[in-house]
Amino acid sequence: MMTIGHALRAVSESGLDPDRAQARLDEVFFALSDPVRRQILEQLDGQALLVSELAASFDISLQAVSRHIQVLVRTGLIQQERTGRISRCSLDAGPMLEAAVWMNRYSKYWQQQFDILAATLADIDDRRLQKASARPAKKRPKQGLSRKK
Numbered sequence: 001m002m003t004i005g006h007a008l009r010a011v012s013e014s015g016l017d018p019d020r021a022q023a024r025l026d027e028v029f030f031a032l033s034d035p036v037r038r039q040i041l042e043q044l045d046g047q048a049l050l051v052s053e054l055a056a057s058f059d060i061s062l063q064a065v066s067r068h069i070q071v072l073v074r075t076g077l078i079q080q081e082r083t084g085r086i087s088r089c090s091l092d093a094g095p096m097l098e099a100a101v102w103m104n105r106y107s108k109y110w111q112q113q114f115d116i117l118a119a120t121l122a123d124i125d126d127r128r129l130q131k132a133s134a135r136p137a138k139k140r141p142k143q144g145l146s147r148k149k
Contacts, residue, residue, distance in 0.1 A: 028099045031075040037068050041077060044091040051087045
């Protein structure tokens, strides 16, 4: 079993020239930009399905679904096995890992924003606690039976 660390090293040492790596990244982002293709990938998570099984959940023609599948196959996100007229598809998440590694470079910027948000929320909580402790306690009426005279 390959760990994430091994996979990240494999991606960084893949030997692709920088231009080809950029082109492959463009292909992956293009493939992922369409909601139908993303839903196809979700359906294939953990299972292999026939093209007809994939197409059943869409309100588009089998031919249109097949075109989406071909985009995913060319990108390497789907492996397709054909037996006669039957075509079975399975997910290959490797290209998505490459995209995730590329996006992870920018996580430091997101983390900075989350750190600022956390500090702001902590400051708001501190102010609320200070206001609550500075207020005099309200006198509560005594509970019990009161007699009317």
